[in-house]
Amino acid sequence: MELNNSVTVLLPGVVVAVSAVLVMVVDLFLRRKDVLAWLAAAGLLCGAAVAIGQWGEWTGGAAVWRVFTGGLTFGGREASAGFAGMIGHDHFAVYAVVLFCAIGVLAVMLSDEYLARRGAARGEFYGLLLLIVTGMIGMAISTDVIAFFVSFELMSLPTYVLAGYIWRDERSSEASLKYFVTGAFSSAILAFGLALLYAATGATSYAGIAAGLARLQAGGLAADGFLVVAFVLVVTGFAFKVSAVPFHSWAPDVYEGAPTPVTAFMATAVKAAAFVGFAKLFFVAAGAQWADWGHVMIVLAILTMVVGNVLALPQRNLKRMLAYSSIAHAGYLTLGLIAAGKSGDTVGVSAILFYLAAYALMNLGAFGVLIWIRARRSYDYSLDGLAGLGRGMPGTAILMALFMVSLTGIPPTVGFWGKFYLFTAVIQAGLTWLAIVAVVMSAVSAYYYLRVVWYMYFREAEEGAAAEAPAEGAALEAGAPSPQAGVAGAVVIAGLGVLIVGLLPGPLLDAAKGALRLLVGG
Amino acid sequence: MPGGDFHALLFVIVAVWILVCGLGVVLFRRIMYSAVAMVFCFLGVAFAYALLAAPLVAVIQILVYVGAISVVIIFAIMLTEVQTGRLELFFNRQTAVAAITALVGAAVLAVVSLSADIGKVGDQSLTPGLRQLSRLIFDRYVFPFELVSLVLVGAMVGAIVLARREGERP
Numbered sequence: 091m092e093l094n095n096s097v098t099v100l101l102p103g104v105v106v107a108v109s110a111v112l113v114m115v116v117d118l119f120l121r122r123k124d125v126l127a128w129l130a131a132a133g134l135l136c137g138a139a140v141a142i143g144q145w146g147e148w149t150g151g152a153a154v155w156r157v158f159t160g161g162l163t164f165g166g167r168e169a170s171a172g173f174a175g176m177i178g179h180d181h182f183a184v185y186a187v188v189l190f191c192a193i194g195v196l197a198v199m200l201s202d203e204y205l206a207r208r209g210a211a212r213g214e215f216y217g218l219l220l221l222i223v224t225g226m227i228g229m230a231i232s233t234d235v236i237a238f239f240v241s242f243e244l245m246s247l248p249t250y251v252l253a254g255y256i257w258r259d260e261r262s263s264e265a266s267l268k269y270f271v272t273g274a275f276s277s278a279i280l281a282f283g284l285a286l287l288y289a290a291t292g293a294t295s296y297a298g299i300a301a302g303l304a305r306l307q308a309g310g311l312a313a314d315g316f317l318v319v320a321f322v323l324v325v326t327g328f329a330f331k332v333s334a335v336p337f338h339s340w341a342p343d344v345y346e347g348a349p350t351p352v353t354a355f356m357a358t359a360v361k362a363a364a365f366v367g368f369a370k371l372f373f374v375a376a377g378a379q380w381a382d383w384g385h386v387m388i389v390l391a392i393l394t395m396v397v398g399n400v401l402a403l404p405q406r407n408l409k410r411m412l413a414y415s416s417i418a419h420a421g422y423l424t425l426g427l428i429a430a431g432k433s434g435d436t437v438g439v440s441a442i443l444f445y446l447a448a449y450a451l452m453n454l455g456a457f458g459v460l461i462w463i464r465a466r467r468s469y470d471y472s473l474d475g476l477a478g479l480g481r482g483m484p485g486t487a488i489l490m491a492l493f494m495v496s497l498t499g500i501p502p503t504v505g506f507w508g509k510f511y512l513f514t515a516v517i518q519a520g521l522t523w524l525a526i527v528a529v530v531m532s533a534v535s536a537y538y539y540l541r542v543v544w545y546m547y548f549r550e551a552e553e554g555a556a557a558e559a560p561a562e563g564a565a566l567e568a569g570a571p572s573p574q575a576g577v578a579g580a581v582v583i584a585g586l587g588v589l590i591v592g593l594l595p596g597p598l599l600d601a602a603k604g605a606l607r608l609l610v611g612g
Numbered sequence: 613m614p615g616g617d618f619h620a621l622l623f624v625i626v627a628v629w630i631l632v633c634g635l636g637v638v639l640f641r642r643i644m645y646s647a648v649a650m651v652f653c654f655l656g657v658a659f660a661y662a663l664l665a666a667p668l669v670a671v672i673q674i675l676v677y678v679g680a681i682s683v684v685i686i687f688a689i690m691l692t693e694v695q696t697g698r699l700e701l702f703f704n705r706q707t708a709v710a711a712i713t714a715l716v717g718a719a720v721l722a723v724v725s726l727s728a729d730i731g732k733v734g735d736q737s738l739t740p741g742l743r744q745l746s747r748l749i750f751d752r753y754v755f756p757f758e759l760v761s762l763v764l765v766g767a768m769v770g771a772i773v774l775a776r777r778e779g780e781r782p
Contacts, residue, residue, distance in 0.1 A: 100755075107762055114769065176755040214773050221766040228759060240759045247763060251770030266774070290728075316728035319721060 099179040102141040102187045103227040109133020110220030117213025127202040127576065130216035131195045134223065138191035141184045175295050178233040185443055185605035186230035186366040189450065193359040194223045196454050199580035201351040203465050208256055208349075215255060218248035219355070226359060229367030234295045235284045238371060242280070245363055246273055246331075249356060253348040265347030272330065272340040280327025286320035287375075296375040303379055314382070321376070321383035325390070331364040332420040335393040345413030350464070350471075353409060354457030357416040358450040365423055365446060369439055373430065380431040387428050388524065394421030395531040402538045406473045408460060411538060412453070415497060418535060419449055422509065425516050425528060433519035436606040441511040443602040448508035448591065452496040455584030459490045462577050476542060478551025487546045489585045494539040496588045499532050503592040511599070623663055630656035643689055651682045668742055 113130050120126070198216060205212045221244060228241025250273060254266020288294055291302025303317070326337065333341035345353045376383065398418030405411035423442055430438030463469045463479070463486065480487040496505035509532060516525040591598050633656055636649030654677040661670035749757050 111765070176753070211773070214769055217769060218766060218773070221762060221769075224762060234756075236753065237756045237759065240756045240763065244759060244763045244766060248766040248770055251766075251773055254774060257774060315724035319724050 098144075099177055099231065102137040102144070102191075103224055103231070105140055106133055106137040106191070106220050106227060107224045109136070110217045110224060113220065114213050114217035117211075117217075123206075123212045124202065126212050126216055127198050130220060131198045133220060134191040134194040134198070137223075137227070138188045138195075141187040141191070144179065145181060145184050175297070176234045176237040177228075177231045179231050181605045182366075182370065182439075182443075183227075183230040185601060186362070187227050189362055189366075189443075189447055190223050190226045190230070190359055193355065193362065193450050193454065194219060196450075196458075196580045196584065197351055197355040197359070199576040200354055200454070200458050200461055201349075202576045203574050204349060204351050204461060207465065210256060215252065218252055222248045222252075222355075223359070226363035226367075229363050230370070232367070232370075233297070233374065235287070235299070235371070235375075236294050238367060239281060239284060242331075242367065243277060245360065246277060249273075249352075249360060252352045253344055253356070255352065256349050259347075261347035262349060263347075265344040268340050269344045269348075276327050276330030276337070279323050279330075283320050283323025283325075283327060286316065286323065290316055290320060296371065299375040300378070303376060307378070317379065317382050321379070322386055324371075325383055325386050328364060328368045329390055332361050332423070333417050334390050334420050334424060335397040335417065338394070338397070338417045341417055342410050342413040345416070346407060346409045350409065350457055350461050353413075354454050354461075357412065357457070358453050361416070361420060361423075362446040362450060365427075365442055369427060369430075369442060372427065373439065377431070377434075380434075384428060384431045387424055387431070391421050391424040391428060391524070392527060394418065394424060395528060396421075399531045399534045402535065405538065408471045408473060408476075408542070409457075411473075412456060415535065415538070416453065418531065419453075419497075421531075422512055422528060423449075425524065426512050428521065428524070429512075429515040429519040432521060433515075435515075435518070437518060438512075438515040440599075440602040440606050441508075441515045443605055444511055444595075444599055445508040447598060447602070448496075448504040448588075451584050451587040451591070452493045452503070452505055455489065455581055455588060456493040456497065458577060458581035458584060459486055459493065462486060462574075462581055465574050465577060473542065473545055474549075476545045477549035478546075480547035482551065486581075489581055490546060491543045492585055492588055494542050496592070498536045498539040500536075501592070502589075504588045504595065505592075507592065507595040507599070619663065623660070626656055626659045626663060630660065644686070647682065647686050647689060650685070651678055654678045654682065668745060 109130065109132070112133065113126055116129060117123070117126055197219065201215065201219075202212070205215055225241050225244030225246070225248075228244060229238060232238035232241055250266055250270040253269050254263050256262040287299055290306065291299045293299050293302050306317070328334075329337040330340075345357065348356065372383065395418055398414050398416075398421055402411050402414035402418065405414060423445055426438040426442035426445065428438070429441070430436060460469075460471060463476075463483070464471075466483070469475050476490075479490070492503065496503035499505045499509040501507075509528075513525045513528055516522075516528070630653055633649050633653035637646045637653060640646045640649060654673065658670045658673040658678065661667075661673055
């Protein structure tokens with residue numbers, strides 16, 4: 091049954107989309123707004139559970155992606171396809187869906203306290219957040235550029251709104267406008283690139299594009315320049331979304347101005363979705379044409395790593411510093427695409443999947459600590475404001491130190507393993523010099539990450555600056571369980587994740603490799 | 613094909629029309645003039661669709677873009693009009709850089725498109741009538757079509773969230 095099959099493939103996305111609408115409708119009838127966070131989290135968990143249930147559904151037989159000379163290329167039919175080839179579900183997509191839902195749950199936990207404190211409406215916030223996750227799921231399961239582009243927009247549009255959610259805050263509005271203008275522009279560039287790919291191949295499905303490109307190559311037709319332009323436009327759309335240099339200039343302002351939980355969500359989930367969606371597009375549709383887009387990627391990766399890390403050095407606002415750090419991490423992640431494209435091996439892609447989970451844990455944790463401090467006392471996200479934290483809030487300081495160490499990539503944290511697998515994949519692909527650049531840049535990053543630790547433990551707080559003043563908690567409903575518990579829970583989960591996966595990276599790595607198992611096998 | 617030259621001539625006229633109107637949208641200093649130029653631009657695109665043997669798409673273009681979207685844009689301009697200030701585009705100092713970038717980009721695109729030998733795209737025999745179009749939308753493209761409805765939900769909720777000002781509830 092074609093239809094039955096299609097619906098099964100879609101199920102996690104449907105669950106999340108229905109929860110989005112449900113949260114917004116329930117919001118109208120309920121006075122206790124703290125229920126909404128539970129509802130949103132439950133929807134996301136259900137989506138993840140459904141996806142995990144699908145993991146075991148396909149065994150052997152149908153290969154989705156197959157290693158091809160010079161790149162990963164589409165071979166055979168999808169493990170589970172639906173809607174006339176518009177979408178295809180596989181282990182890769184399942185891994186991504188579970189990752190998006192998990193990040194979504196942590197983001198909801200981080201948001202509730204913030205929204206309550208700022209007196210902002212919560213129903214619409216969670217509704218939009220769930221719609222974004224739905225779009226991300228769509229990007230992961232799409233096997234057709236039309237479905238991909240619509241999913242991409244479903245992810246992007248509500249993100250612009252969330253960035254400007256606290257409209258009374260001028261900087262939040264500015265962030266939203268900036269993100270919207272540059273984002274809409276990059277969407278148009280992406281659409282143009284996809285249209286050129288369609289013009290060159292006459293197909294919109296990834297498989298059709300791959301076949302068309304192979305035909306062009308076999309026919310020896312003079313379309314190289316045309317294809318390069320098409321790929322450059324698509325890569326540009328991708329680079330904007332992951333804030334790769336030179337398309338990064340929006341990121342620091344947007345990350346600084348947006349509400350902190352939204353920043354945490356954007357830096358982790360939106361980046362993860364862009365990498366997952368574009369990895370599938372690049373490798374399934376154009377794996378064999380690595381030469382046409384790979385060199386652009388190498389330039390992009392080097393620029394992104396160098397500029398992101400160097401510009402992070404002088405930042406004294408932590409949200410801005412983490413924005414530049416997020417740019418740098420986009421550079422490391424791009425290395426995975428390069429490694430996979432160059433070697434025609436899936437190791438690079440599974441290294442990306444592992445790194446995305448690792449990065450989500452440590453980055454959500456770091457932003458969560460900032461939200462936690464802000465919830466307890468007045469704090470302007472500055473480096474100086476952290477002085478004396480080691481004495482004032484020892485538990486928080488230890489967790490923050492853990493996240494900073496992990497972001498630097500020092501064992502025994504998950505950040506180390508993420509970088510280890512990525513750089514190993516790059517070396518295996520025969521690009522040792524690129525791995526050396528990445529390692530040197532990681533060393534540079536140690537300065538600004540560990541400076542945070544230094545400020546927390548070796549700087550005395552200024553007189554009265556860190557006095558424990560309760561936050562303006564007037565908006566908190568009486569009798570409701572403190573939403574601060576959500577923030578604390580999210581930070582502790584992230585901290586445990588960083589540490590446990592750091593000590594035992596095996597299971598997550600197996601999952602990341604398993605996500606591409608079918609894709610490699612016959 | 614005897615009608616070929618006439619068809620090509622018509623296409624050139626429509627293309628120039630679209631380009632001139634498009635430039636008008638960008639270059640007019642008064643935003644209302646830009647909006648009107650955009651209406652004419654939409655009309656030109658509708659003619660282009662008609663020339664490409666897609667009358668239905670042309671009619672929809674006129675109904676939706678010329679009819680509905682233009683009106684909404686003009687309403688939006690009138691509603692957001694600030695009484696004290698004048699509704700003018702302010703040009704910044706990067707105009708020259710932007711113009712050069714755009715021209716170089718256009719030149720590169722033109723050169724590679726004209727030199728590329730990629731053959732004809734798509735099903736040339738297809739006559740996009742109502743029946744075929746609905747078949748495509750509700751059969752092959754039903755997934756993106758339904759996804760668009762979610763995009764619209766997100767856009768509507770987002771617009772309300774951003775526009776809501778007075779009497780905001782907690």
